[in-house]
Amino acid sequence: MLKKRLIPCLFLKNGFLVRSQGFNEHQLLGNAIHQVERFNAWEVDELIYIDITRDDHYDIRRDDMKVKSESDILKILEAVSKTCFMPLTFGGRIRTLQDIYDRISRGADKVTINTQALADPTFITESSMVFGSQAIVVSIDVKLNANGEYEVYSHHGQQPTGLHPVAWAKQAEQYGAGEIFLNSIDRDGMANGYDTALIRQVAEAVSIPVIACGGVGQFKHLAQGINDGLADAVAAGNIFHFTELSGKRARKELLKAGIHVRN
Amino acid sequence: MQYCTRCVYPSISAVPLGFDENGVCTGCRAHDQKKTIDWAERAEWIKEIADEYRVTDGSNYDCIIPVSGGKDSWYQTWYAKEVLGLNPLLVTYNSNNYLQVGLRNLKRMREVFGVDHHFFTPSPQTLIKLNRLCFKKMGDMNWHAHCGIFTYPVQVAVKYRIPLIIWGEHGYTDLGGMFSMNDLIEMTAKFRLEHAQRGYDWFDMLDREEGEEEGLQARDLLWARYPSDDELEEIEVRGIYLGNFVNWDGNEQTELMKKFGFEESPVPFDRTYRRVSNLDDMHENGIHDYLKFVKFGYGRASDHACKDIRSGKMTREEGVEMVRKYDHVKPRDLLRWLQYVGMSEAEFDAIADTFRDSRVWQKNSSGEWTKENIWGTPSAYPVPSLTESNIEWSEFQKQAVPQ
Ligand SMILES: [Zn+2]
Numbered sequence: 001m002l003k004k005r006l007i008p009c010l011f012l013k014n015g016f017l018v019r020s021q022g023f024n025e026h027q028l029l030g031n032a033i034h035q036v037e038r039f040n041a042w043e044v045d046e047l048i049y050i051d052i053t054r055d056d057h058y059d060i061r062r063d064d065m066k067v068k069s070e071s072d073i074l075k076i077l078e079a080v081s082k083t084c085f086m087p088l089t090f091g092g093r094i095r096t097l098q099d100i101y102d103r104i105s106r107g108a109d110k111v112t113i114n115t116q117a118l119a120d121p122t123f124i125t126e127s128s129m130v131f132g133s134q135a136i137v138v139s140i141d142v143k144l145n146a147n148g149e150y151e152v153y154s155h156h157g158q159q160p161t162g163l164h165p166v167a168w169a170k171q172a173e174q175y176g177a178g179e180i181f182l183n184s185i186d187r188d189g190m191a192n193g194y195d196t197a198l199i200r201q202v203a204e205a206v207s208i209p210v211i212a213c214g215g216v217g218q219f220k221h222l223a224q225g226i227n228d229g230l231a232d233a234v235a236a237g238n239i240f241h242f243t244e245l246s247g248k249r250a251r252k253e254l255l256k257a258g259i260h261v262r263n
Numbered sequence: 264m265q266y267c268t269r270c271v272y273p274s275i276s277a278v279p280l281g282f283d284e285n286g287v288c289t290g291c292r293a294h295d296q297k298k299t300i301d302w303a304e305r306a307e308w309i310k311e312i313a314d315e316y317r318v319t320d321g322s323n324y325d326c327i328i329p330v331s332g333g334k335d336s337w338y339q340t341w342y343a344k345e346v347l348g349l350n351p352l353l354v355t356y357n358s359n360n361y362l363q364v365g366l367r368n369l370k371r372m373r374e375v376f377g378v379d380h381h382f383f384t385p386s387p388q389t390l391i392k393l394n395r396l397c398f399k400k401m402g403d404m405n406w407h408a409h410c411g412i413f414t415y416p417v418q419v420a421v422k423y424r425i426p427l428i429i430w431g432e433h434g435y436t437d438l439g440g441m442f443s444m445n446d447l448i449e450m451t452a453k454f455r456l457e458h459a460q461r462g463y464d465w466f467d468m469l470d471r472e473e474g475e476e477e478g479l480q481a482r483d484l485l486w487a488r489y490p491s492d493d494e495l496e497e498i499e500v501r502g503i504y505l506g507n508f509v510n511w512d513g514n515e516q517t518e519l520m521k522k523f524g525f526e527e528s529p530v531p532f533d534r535t536y537r538r539v540s541n542l543d544d545m546h547e548n549g550i551h552d553y554l555k556f557v558k559f560g561y562g563r564a565s566d567h568a569c570k571d572i573r574s575g576k577m578t579r580e581e582g583v584e585m586v587r588k589y590d591h592v593k594p595r596d597l598l599r600w601l602q603y604v605g606m607s608e609a610e611f612d613a614i615a616d617t618f619r620d621s622r623v624w625q626k627n628s629s630g631e632w633t634k635e636n637i638w639g640t641p642s643a644y645p646v647p648s649l650t651e652s653n654i655e656w657s658e659f660q661k662q663a664v665p666q
Contacts, residue, residue, distance in 0.1 A: 016279060019441075019442060019443070019446075021443070026281065027281065027289055027440060027441055027442060027443070028279035028280065028281055028289070028439075028441065029279070029441060029442075030279060030457050030458065031457065031462070034453050034456060034457040034462065035453060037453075038451075038452070038453050041492055042492070060279075062275075062277065062558070062559070062620070063618070063620065064401045064402050064403065064461060064558060064618055065401070065457075065461045065462045066401075066461060066462030066463045066467065067457075067462045189443075191445065191446075238446070241442075241446075241448070242442070242446050242447065242448045242449065243448070243449045243451065243501075244449060244450065244451045244452065244495060244500070244501070244502070245492060245495060245496055248492075248496065
C-alpha cells in the first residue's frame with residue numbers, strides 16, 4: 001500500500017506569507033523563507049508553495065532583516081529552493097510553458113496550474129508532455145454555489161466556471177494531469193475540518209492522486225481527509241503556523257489514527 | 264503611505280499589517296474580534312490547561328513565567344498564582360539597562376506574590392559588544408534583549424524540565440493583527456527568530472564583517488542558543504499566550520496591579536506619554552524606539568495611541584496629537600548609551616541614517632530628511648545634536664541603576 005503524504009502549504013501574497021480565510025482575507029505572517037526552514041527540520045513529506053499575488057508587487061516593506069526583501073517571484077523561488085530539501089511544488093500565476101520552465105529550472109519539482117488549465121485544458125497536455133505528468137498538478141478551487149451545488153472557481157476563487165469539480169477533475173486527468181490539488185474556498189481558514197464529501201467524490205472519480213486542502217483546524221482533521229475523504233495526501237496551510245513542532249505533531253496524529261505515513 | 268482610518272498605524276511599519284476596503288488595519292480588526300469572543304469559556308480553557316500541567320506531588324514547578332517586572336509580568340504572575348493556583352518559576356533576562364523603578368517593581372512583585380525567581384544577566388562586556396554590533400548590523404542595539412527574553416526562559420524550561428511557559432500577549436497579533444484570536448497560537452522558534460530577532464541568530468554575531476569586528480565567541484553566547492527541536496520535543500515544551508484566554512486590557516490591568524503595589528515611572532519618558540511601559544530597559548522607549556522612527560517614520564507614541572484608541576481611551580484626533588508631539592523626539596538616553604558603548608553622536612547619526620526607508624524618507628534641497636505625516640502635510644525632521652546642545656542628563660539616567 002502506498003504511503004499517505006502530509007503536505008504543508010504556504011501561501012505567498014505580495015512577498016509575505018499569509019494566513020488565508022475564504023480566499024479573500026489575508027493576514028500577514030512574515031517573510032517567504034523562515035517557515036520553509038522549519039518544515040525542513042520537521043521532515044514533512046512535501047511542500048506546496050503557492051503565489052497568490054494578484055498584481056506584480058512583491059515587497060516585505062522592511063530592510064533591517066537578515067532575509068532581505070526580494071521584489072521578484074523567481075528570486076523568491078530561488079531562495080525557497082535553496083532552503084527546501086523536500087519535494088517542492090510551486091504554483092500560482094502560471095500561464096505558459098516558459099513559466100513552468102522558469103520554476104522547474106529554479107528548483108521546483110512540480111507546479112500547480114489552475115486558471116490557465118481552465119482557460120485552455122490542452123495546456124495540461126502540453127505541459128505534461130514537456131515536463132512529465134508527474135510534474136503537473138492541477139489545482140481545483142471549489143465553492144458551493146447559490147444552488148447549493150459544488151462549482152469550480154478560477155482566478156483566485158473569484159470567477160465561477162459552471163464546472164462541477166468531479167467532471168473537471170476527470171477531464172484534467174484525461175488531459176494529462178499527474179495529481180489533483182483540491183481546495184475548498186468555503187472551508188479555507190474556517191478550521192472546522194475538510195469537506196470530506198467533496199474530497200471523496202473527486203477521489204473516487206479519478207485514479208491519479210488527490211491532495212486534500214482547506215479547513216484543517218485540528219490535527220485530527222488530517223486523518224479524516226484520508227479515512228473519510230479517501231485522499232492520497234493531506235495538505236493544510238494556516239494550522240502549521242500556530243504551534244511549535246506543528247509538522248511533527250501532525251504526523252504523530254496521523255500515525256495515531258493508524259494511517260500509513262512515513263515515520 | 265497609507266494610515267489606518269481608525270487608529271494611527273502607517274502601512275510601512277515594523278509589524279506586518281494589511282488594510283481592508285475601508286482602510287481599517289488588521290490590528291483594529293483583531294481588536295474587534297476580541298469583542299465577539301466568549302471570554303468566560305476561554306477562562307475555562309486555560310483552567311483545563313493549568314490542570315493538565317499542575318504537578319501534584321510537589322516535585323517540580325508547574326510552569327515558567329518569563330518576566331521583566333513590568334505591568335504585564337505582574338498580571339501574568341497574579342493570574343497564574345491567584346486565579347489558576349499554579350506554582351510558577353519566574354525567569355528574567357536582564358538587559359543590564361533597568362531603570363530603578365523597574366527594578367523596584369521586579370523585587371516587589373516576587374514579594375507581593377510570594378514566588379521563586381530566576382534572574383539571569385549575561386556578561387556586561389558581551390552586552391556592550393552586542394549593543395554596538397547589532398546597531399550596525401540591523402539598526403537595533405537591543406537585539407540581545409529580544410533574543411534573551413525569548414530564548415533564556417525556554418532554556419530554563421528545558422533544563423528544569425518544566426514544559427509549560429505562560430507568555431503575556433502575542434504582540435504582533437495585538438498590534439498588527441497577525442493572527443486570528445481563534446488560532447490560539449503558541450510561541451514558536453520561528454516567531455523568535457523571524458520576528459523577535461529579525462532572522463539573526465546567535466551565530467550571526469560571530470561574523471567578522473568589515474566594521475563589525477567585536478570578537479564575540481560561541482562561549483559568550485550560550486544563553487542565546489534556543490533549545491533544539493529534539494530537546495523541545497522530549498519534554499513537549501509549550502508556550503501559551505495568556506492574551507488568548509483573557510480579554511487583555513493593558514490599562515485596566517495596570518490599575519489592578521497598582522493596587523498590589525506596581526509603580527509607574529515617577530518621571531515622563533521623552534518619546535511617549537505612557538509611564539507604565541518598558542520600565543525594565545531605559546533604552547526601549549528611548550533610542551531603541553527612536554531607531555524605529557528613523558527607519559519607518561513612526562514610534563512608540565503611535566503604538567501606544569493605537570492601543571488606547573482601540574480600547575476607547577483616546578480619540579483618533581488625540582492619538583494624532585500624540586504622534587505629532589512624540590514620534591520624532593531624539594531621546595536623551597542616547598547620551599548614556601553613547602558612553603556605555605563608546606561611540607560619538609555623529610557616528611551614531613551616520614549609521615542610523617543608513618537604515619532610513621526610502622519609501623518613507625526623502626531629502627529636501629537643504630539636505631534635511633522629510634516625510635509625509637498622518638495629519639496631511641509633509642515636514643522636515645532635522646537631526647539635532649544632543650551633545651552640542653549640552654542637554655542635561657535626563658531624570659531617567661539619574662535614576663538608572665549605576666552600571
Ligand atoms: Zn488600525
